[in-house]
Amino acid sequence: xxxxxxxxxxVLAQTHARLSRVLAxxxxxxxxxxxxxxxxxxxxxxxxxxxxxxxxSVRAVKLSRNFGHQAACLAGLREAxxxxxxxxxxxxxxxxxxxxxxxxxxxxGWAVVSARRRSREGETLFKKASAxxxxxxxxxLSDHSLALDTGDFRLLDRxxxxxxxxxxxxxxxxxxxxxxxxxxxxxxxxxxxxxQAGESKxxxxxxxxxxxxxxxxxxxxxxxxxxxxxxxxxxxxxxxAAVQRDARLxxxxxxxxxxxxxxxxxxxxxxxxxxQVQGRPDYVVEERLGGRAQLGPSAPSSPSAPSSAVxxxxxxxxx
Numbered sequence: 001x002x003x004x005x006x007x008x009x010x011v012l013a014q015t016h017a018r019l020s021r022v023l024a025x026x027x028x029x030x031x032x033x034x035x036x037x038x039x040x041x042x043x044x045x046x047x048x049x050x051x052x053x054x055x056x057s058v059r060a061v062k063l064s065r066n067f068g069h070q071a072a073c074l075a076g077l078r079e080a081x082x083x084x085x086x087x088x089x090x091x092x093x094x095x096x097x098x099x100x101x102x103x104x105x106x107x108x109g110w111a112v113v114s115a116r117r118r119s120r121e122g123e124t125l126f127k128k129a130s131a132x133x134x135x136x137x138x139x140x141l142s143d144h145s146l147a148l149d150t151g152d153f154r155l156l157d158r159x160x161x162x163x164x165x166x167x168x169x170x171x172x173x174x175x176x177x178x179x180x181x182x183x184x185x186x187x188x189x190x191x192x193x194x195x196q197a198g199e200s201k202x203x204x205x206x207x208x209x210x211x212x213x214x215x216x217x218x219x220x221x222x223x224x225x226x227x228x229x230x231x232x233x234x235x236x237x238x239x240x241a242a243v244q245r246d247a248r249l250x251x252x253x254x255x256x257x258x259x260x261x262x263x264x265x266x267x268x269x270x271x272x273x274x275x276q277v278q279g280r281p282d283y284v285v286e287e288r289l290g291g292r293a294q295l296g297p298s299a300p301s302s303p304s305a306p307s308s309a310v311x312x313x314x315x316x317x318x319x
Contacts, residue, residue, distance in 0.1 A: 001086045001099070002076030004036045004069055008090040009043040015090045016051055016058075022096045023057065026103065033058045035090075036076045039066035052289040059290035067283040070174055073152055075283050078165045086155045087174075093192050094153040101188055102155040111183035113155040114147050119191045146179045147187065154178065170282065171272050233258040 001019060005012065016033075023031045035048045037060065048060040061079055063072065073087050084106050088094050094115060102113040120128050136148065152174055156164070163181055164174065179185075 001031065001088060002034045002036065002073065002080055003088060003090050004038055004072035004076060005040060005044050005048065005090045006038040006066060006069070006072070007040045007042045007044060009040070009047050011091060012044065012047045012051070015092055015096075018092065018096045019088075020055075022099050025100055029103065030082075031057060032080075032082065034076045034079050035060045036072045036079075037062045038069065038072035039063050049289055056290075060288065061285055062287040062289075064284040064286040069152075070172060071283045073174055074164065074172060075285065077156070077161050080161065083158050084155055085158075085161050087152050089151075089153070093194065094151070095190060095193065098153075098188055098190055099155070105186045105188070106155050106157065108186075109184065110186040111157040111160055112178055112185040114150045114185060114187045115153040116147065116187045116189045117149045117151070117192045118189050121192060121194050123192075123194075146176065147185065150175065150187065157183070159183070170280070172282075229258050229261060 001023075003015070003019070008015070012035075019033060023033070033051075033055075035051065035058070037045045037048055045060075045062055048062075052058045052060045059079065061075055063075060067075075076087065077085060084103065086099055086102065088096060088099075098115055102115070105113045120131070132149070156178070160178060160181060160183060164172070164177060167177060169177070
C-alpha cells in the first residue's frame with residue numbers, strides 16, 4: 001500500500017491504525033505500507049519515522065520538497081515491490097476497508113480495480129460540481145475512455161505499476177495514464193467520508209493545475225479548439241465587414257482575444273514539452289526508512305532524462 005502524505009501529522013496515527021487492521025485481515029497476502037512524505041511542513045515525517053521504527057512492514061520515503069501529489073504517488077509506486085499495489089491518501093476520506101474487496105477482484109483477474117465515488121461528504125458544493133463536470137468534460141475530450149468519478153484510490157497489478165514506473169512523461173497524470181493503458185478494469189463504489197482531521201491540501205490552484213495536466217496530457221482537443229475559435233472569429237469579422245457598420249469595431253478586439261487564447265493554449269503545450277526536454281527528475285528522495293531489500297521497477301534513466309534522484313548515501317538514514 002502506498003500512502004502519499006502532505007502535512008497529515010494530525011491524522012496519520014488514525015490512518016495507520018485503520019490500515020493495520022486491514023493488513024491483519026489480509027492474512028493470505030504479504031503486505032507492506034509505504035508512506036511518502038511530499039515535503040511536509042508539519043511533523044508528518046516524525047510520525048512516519050516513528051511508525052517505520054515500530055513495524056517491519058512499514059517503509060517511508062521523504063521527498064526533498066513538495067513535488068505534488070502525482071509525483072508522491074509515482075515515488076511510492078516505484079518503491080513498491082508487491083504483485084499488486086494500492087494507492088490511498090492519508091486523510092481517510094477513502095475507506096481502507098474497501099481494500100480486501102479490491103484484492104478479491106484482482107485475484108479474479110482484473111489488472112486495475114478502481115474505487116468510484118457515489119457521494120462526497122464534507123466537501124463544498126463548488127468542489128462537488130466542479131469535479132463532476134471535470135471528469136465528464138475530460139472523458140468527452142480525451143482520446144480514450146476514462147473512469148468517471150474516480151481518483152487515485154486504486155489497486156494496480158504489477159504490470160500496470162511497471163508501465164507507470166517506466167513512463168517518461170514529466171507531467172504524468174496517473175488517472176489518465178492508467179485508463180490509457182486499456183488493461184482490464186473493474187470498480188467498487190463507495191461513499192466518500194469527510195476528512196478525519198486537518199484540511200484539504202488540494203487548493204483551488206492545485207485543482208486547476210491537476211485539471212490542466214489531465215486535459216493537456218490526455219487530449220489534443222484544446223489545440224483543435226483554437227482552430228475552431230479562429231475560424232469562428234474570422235467568419236464573424238468577415239460578416240461585420242460585409243455589414244460595414246459599427247459592428248466592425250467588435251471584430252478587432254474579438255480577433256485579439258482569439259489570438260491571445262490561442263497563444264495561451266499553445267504555450268501550455270510548449271511548456272509541457274520544455275519540461276519534458278529539461279530532463280529533470282520527477283522528484284528527489286532525501287531519505288528512506290525501513291526495510292529496503294528490493295525496489296520495484298523504476299523508469300529507465302539516462303544522463304539526459306532521469307526518473308528520480310536520490311541524495312548521496314551519507315546524507316540519508318537507513319534503518
